[in-house]
Amino acid sequence: MTALHCDGSLTADRASYGGIIRDDNSVLGMELLAILRGVTLCIQKDLLRVSIRSYSKLAVDILNGIVSCPWSLQALKVRITSLMEQLQRKEIRHVWRELNQPADFVAAIDTGDGESFFYPPDFPLDLVELIKNDSDRKTYFRTPSH
Template sequence: MRFLSFWDSPDSRKFQISVNFNYKHNIHPLSAKICKWNLPVLGELKLNTDASLSNEGGGIGGLIRNHFGEVACFFSMNVLKEEIYILEIRAICEGVAAASRLGIRHLWIEADSSFAVDVFNEKSQTPWRSITKFDTAKAYLDGIQWKISHIWREANSAVDYLSKRDCPCKGEDIPLDNIPVPLSEILKNDAEGKEYQKL
């Protein structure tokens, strides 16, 4: 530790500043994590969901794929503006409703919202504005074999695309021949096990 002195003109007031010349700052370089979308097992279908917010409002999206990565159904909906965690829960509920319409009995759900995953795993309390939709979804899930897990946003890009308000396809259970080209590319990459970097 040394002291530096200087004169502050025009008052000629003297200040002393203590400077630690032995200070060492540890800099850790950012390391990228590798993540990818994983195929479900044979006989299981996988539901991925996401939500987004913009100045215009909210959007939710989801799709269900089989063990080959083939799409069973998908949806993209514009919704009223809400807190993002409410929309994330709603996206899962809409996806479960789609799974119910398809009669799916073995479902793996993935979402990039840790809070929404915790709500369905009963580790966090269900927000009161989501209780009705949550209870309906949970009633169906309780009658089938299911699980829910977190996925990094970078590996959840297919439904991130579907959740945007400017997504070119809108509605529930959109015909499979109406898959936009950008989404088709993401689906192909996912099915082939493309790895994504998360910083």
């Protein structure tokens, strides 16, 4: 299915609307690209025992061979699985969104075109707080959807 996200706005001096049309494969493609880039960096830095954690259950299930990959993303899946063969130890796990907040925060930073790297001394304070919550094993309580 295609998702259509819509919003309208009305203020004293302006009326506007906006929307985004996207399909599951576009979001899934970004999730898989993030995993590909992360695994590539781990290998480059000789970090060969890796626990890959993503809140995209679909990406995790595809890489674990539980569900089939959409044809349009098959080449990307093959690149990831091929790279993972270089790892000495690996696991691919689904985590809830709350546990993936530092990665979600970094993905949302607008750095313009291209790729950016952040090192601990340069982390934004909000990111430092999210990482601290993670290392302190902060408990999150999920509320049921209505």
